[in-house]
Amino acid sequence: MNNWILIISCGLITFLTRFSMIALLKKEMFNDRIREVLSFVPSAIFPAIIFPAIFLDSSGDFQLENNPKIMAAVIAMLIGIISKNIIATIIAGLASYWFLIFVI
Amino acid sequence: MNNKFRVFLRGIFDVSPLMIPVVPFGLIFGVLSIDIGFSPIQTMGMSLIVFGGASQIVLLQLFSGGASSLVIISSVGAVNSRHLLYGAVVSEHLSDLKLVWKIIISYFLVDQAFARSNEYFKNNEDKNKYFHLVGGGITCWVIWQTTTFLGIVLGALIPEKLGLSFAVPLTFLALLVNDFRKFINVIVIIISGLVATFGFNYIPYKAYVIVAGVTALIAAAVLTNFKKNE
Numbered sequence: 653m654n655n656w657i658l659i660i661s662c663g664l665i666t667f668l669t670r671f672s673m674i675a676l677l678k679k680e681m682f683n684d685r686i687r688e689v690l691s692f693v694p695s696a697i698f699p700a701i702i703f704p705a706i707f708l709d710s711s712g713d714f715q716l717e718n719n720p721k722i723m724a725a726v727i728a729m730l731i732g733i734i735s736k737n738i739i740a741t742i743i744a745g746l747a748s749y750w751f752l753i754f755v756i
Numbered sequence: 757m758n759n760k761f762r763v764f765l766r767g768i769f770d771v772s773p774l775m776i777p778v779v780p781f782g783l784i785f786g787v788l789s790i791d792i793g794f795s796p797i798q799t800m801g802m803s804l805i806v807f808g809g810a811s812q813i814v815l816l817q818l819f820s821g822g823a824s825s826l827v828i829i830s831s832v833g834a835v836n837s838r839h840l841l842y843g844a845v846v847s848e849h850l851s852d853l854k855l856v857w858k859i860i861i862s863y864f865l866v867d868q869a870f871a872r873s874n875e876y877f878k879n880n881e882d883k884n885k886y887f888h889l890v891g892g893g894i895t896c897w898v899i900w901q902t903t904t905f906l907g908i909v910l911g912a913l914i915p916e917k918l919g920l921s922f923a924v925p926l927t928f929l930a931l932l933v934n935d936f937r938k939f940i941n942v943i944v945i946i947i948s949g950l951v952a953t954f955g956f957n958y959i960p961y962k963a964y965v966i967v968a969g970v971t972a973l974i975a976a977a978v979l980t981n982f983k984k985n986e
Binding site: 654655656657658659660661662663665666667669670671672673674675687688689690691692693694695696697698699700701702703704705706707708712721724725728729732733735736737738739741742745746749750753 | 776777780794798801802805806807808810811812813814815817819825828829832833834835836837838839840841842843844845846847850855858859861862863865918919921922923924925926927928929930931932933934935936937940941944945946948949950951952953956957964965968969970972973975976977980
């Protein structure tokens with residue numbers, strides 16, 4: 653049951669962030685400056701999920717040697733920079749990860 | 757064919773190419789959610805109630821790391837703060853609508869639908885143009901629910917040693933592909949990543965996502981300000 657409360661709460665907060673501006677906003681409240689800073693939200697938040705998942709092991713200790721995730725992430729990032737394509741980036745990362753753990 | 761329906765179809769047509777990357781994302785979500793220990797009904801419930809890929813993956817990631825509900829909910833809020841921007845941008849086109857339509861559209865205001873409909877809104881002055889966002893949003897919805905379901909079904913067949921949990925950071929990394937070439941974005945990305953990684957064991961309540969996100973956003977505000985004053 654607890655899981656359901658968590659799921660519904662996360663749903664509510666997701667809905668409210670989408671709804672609040674549509675429902676309440678008067679145009680003047682949001683100037684270009686705030687828009688500009690908010691456009692950095694993905695760059696500010698996503699790495700907080702990416703980096704620990706790559707550099708730390710499941711108990712939270714640094715795992716810098718013999719860690720195929722680092723190399724796979726670097727390859728994915730390079731493919732991402734070159735292709736600007738989300739699917740190509742995911743496939744490059746997974747393929748190189750599997751290559752590193754299964755073949756080498 | 758009446759005008760509303762035509763605009764609705766146009767929304768479906770415009771958003772469809774952006775659905776290709778959503779397919780693996782939905783599958784990964786379904787697989788991981790079962791793997792972490794949510795039931796199939798709860799997993800489907802998440803996609804139906806939350807209906808936001810990044811939010812749902814953050815929920816899973818923090819839940820599996822043992823974070824408290826309060827931290828999970830506020831982290832989901834932090835991830836979602838970009839929707840404030842979307843809402844603000846589209847609100848000027850929707851200000852005349854009835855409340856019920858504003859509620860419906862808010863539920864469907866996901867990244868891909870926003871991106872395509874915002875372009876459409878800028879170039880069209882038709883009073884039924886909001887049906888474009890409804891069409892795009894429903895398209896995203898159908899794809900997301902279907903792939904979540906397939907992920908749940910396939911999850912039982914995928915061996916654990918494939919290391920699919922690596923797909924989580926990979927998916928978020930892929931969502932940043934357009935930011936790797938921008939100088940300020942790269943600095944913001946590095947600050948957020950370093951704060952989260954070094955703070956992982958020291959920031960209480962697993963609040964590292966929020967602390968790193970807010971720190972990096974402040975850095976973004978300072979850097980953009982600095983750039984402007986040059």
